[in-house]
Amino acid sequence: MSQSYYDLACDKDFWIRLNPDLHIEGVNAKNAWTPANFSKEMLENFKKDMVQDGYFVSEPVLEQNEMAKLADAVKLLALEQWPTIFAMVYDEFWQLYQRAGSVLNHILGSNYRQLPNFWVYHVAPDHGGSGWAPHRDRAQTITIRKDGMPNSMTIWIALNDATLWNGCMYVLPARRDPNYPHRPGTFELEFKDLQSIRALPAKAGSILSWNESLIHWGSKSSDKAIGPRVSAACAFQRADIDPLETPILDPYVLPSFKTRLGIIGQQLFRFAVHTGMPEAVQTLAQELGKLSETIQVYDEKHPYQGVKAGKLKVAK
Numbered sequence: 032m033s034q035s036y037y038d039l040a041c042d043k044d045f046w047i048r049l050n051p052d053l054h055i056e057g058v059n060a061k062n063a064w065t066p067a068n069f070s071k072e073m074l075e076n077f078k079k080d081m082v083q084d085g086y087f088v089s090e091p092v093l094e095q096n097e098m099a100k101l102a103d104a105v106k107l108l109a110l111e112q113w114p115t116i117f118a119m120v121y122d123e124f125w126q127l128y129q130r131a132g133s134v135l136n137h138i139l140g141s142n143y144r145q146l147p148n149f150w151v152y153h154v155a156p157d158h159g160g161s162g163w164a165p166h167r168d169r170a171q172t173i174t175i176r177k178d179g180m181p182n183s184m185t186i187w188i189a190l191n192d193a194t195l196w197n198g199c200m201y202v203l204p205a206r207r208d209p210n211y212p213h214r215p216g217t218f219e220l221e222f223k224d225l226q227s228i229r230a231l232p233a234k235a236g237s238i239l240s241w242n243e244s245l246i247h248w249g250s251k252s253s254d255k256a257i258g259p260r261v262s263a264a265c266a267f268q269r270a271d272i273d274p275l276e277t278p279i280l281d282p283y284v285l286p287s288f289k290t291r292l293g294i295i296g297q298q299l300f301r302f303a304v305h306t307g308m309p310e311a312v313q314t315l316a317q318e319l320g321k322l323s324e325t326i327q328v329y330d331e332k333h334p335y336q337g338v339k340a341g342k343l344k345v346a347k
Contacts, residue, residue, distance in 0.1 A: 036311065037318045043288060046120050049111070050104045053121040055288055066130050067092040067238060074137040077240070081138055082179035085205030086231075086241035093130060093188070093236035101127070102190035102235070102261040109153045109259070114312060116295055118151040118263070125285050128265050131186050131238055132282070135267055138184060138240075142270040145280040146183070147294050147326050149265035150302060154198035154249060156256035162198050162249010163305040167218050168266060169243035169275065171330040175212035181242035183268040183275055189233040190261040197256035200231040200239060203246040212244045220246070278324045293323020301326070 039045045043055050069077075069092070080087040101123060108115045118124045128135075128145065135143050148168075154160045174182045193199040203220065207227035210217040220228075230250075233239055241247055243266065252260065267282070268275050280286065286294070296319025299312060308316070 036315045040117070040292060040315065040319060046117075049107060050121065052100060053104060053123050055120055055122060056285070057122055065094070066132060067134070069133050069137075074134060077134055078138055078180070081181060081184070081240070081242060083204075083206060084202075085181075085208075085211065085245035086202050086239065086247070088231055088233065089134075089238040091234040091236035092238060095235055098188075098190050098235045101263070105151055105153050105190065105261045105263075106259065109155070114299060114306075115151045115153040116149075116298055119149060119295055120288065120291055122285055124151065124263060125291075127188060127263060128186055128267075129283060131188075131240075134238070134240070135184075135186065135282075138180065139182075139267060139269045140271065143267050143282070144270055144274070145282040146266040146268055146276045147278055147280060147297075148276060149263070149298065152249065152260065152262045152264070154252050154260040156197060156252045156254070156259055160198065160259070161251035162200070162260075163302075165203075165218060165220060165246055165248040166305075167215050167244055167246055168241075169330060170215050170218065172275065173212055173215060174243045174275075181244070182272050183243045183266060184240050185243060185264055185266050187239040187241075187262060187264040189235050189237045189239070190263060191235045191258070193231075193233045193237075193260050193262060194256070195230060195232055195250075196253045197258065197260040198250050198252045199233065199260065201248055201250055202229050202231060202241060203227060204229060205242075205245055208246060211246075215244050218246050273329070275329055277327045277329075290323045292319045293321070294326065296320035296322065297326045 046055060077087040105115050105118050108117055152162060154162055168185055169183065176182060187200065203224055204227060205211045231239055296316045299308060299316035300320065
């Protein structure tokens, strides 16, 4: 008798058979790949860019062969018609962000925390594939400190080349945004804003980051794209503020396989506004969402508040 999607999702061996070079709670897996190497000058420039424009872009700093391995895993998930966020069942996709530890520590301070807020992108070159529409990652909370530094930020990593043709990221720089940072709920672009928009093409292994108040989006793929744009992103926050979301995570402790599945299920509902969700995926997400603590988002009136089994809960 064939297994259900839920049974397959909960079967570690299934995922390992699908990508045998990756690991799940792997005893012999690397604790982390080589951290990205940033000089003190680079880190200071990233901080300056974050304060002035709300984002920064690095050159390729992660090994090409390792990025290619992860990109191939995501492509295989898409080919097998699994939502590509299921790449987060693998240790390597969690360890990916550990490699940006020095820049996270420099901007967010020591003991920064990882939020249960992540996605893995596969922007297909056919049928008008696109990234997510213009938005702010945290649209109901001011996340910028008086000194211009962020309380939270997103790390976005190019697993293959993100080009002008295959759907690279775009931003409206903070200093060009009249609503930044005090009106995060306003993010519609006006005609006068268009010349301020910046395209952010990035080579595989590049790290992009923006604070959660910055307007950004993934563009549509073109018929000139050679293949899909593949990338991964996760949000982080300072340790000296109250959690913006729970369960808050230690970035250097990998969650259990069960917890990963539970968060993946809840994330599918959380971001359905961007991706849509077929009925079969909705059923799977409902079942998986019960496997971990309910995600609570502490943003008043935020549309993504606490997600469990397909229901939204308001965190008081």
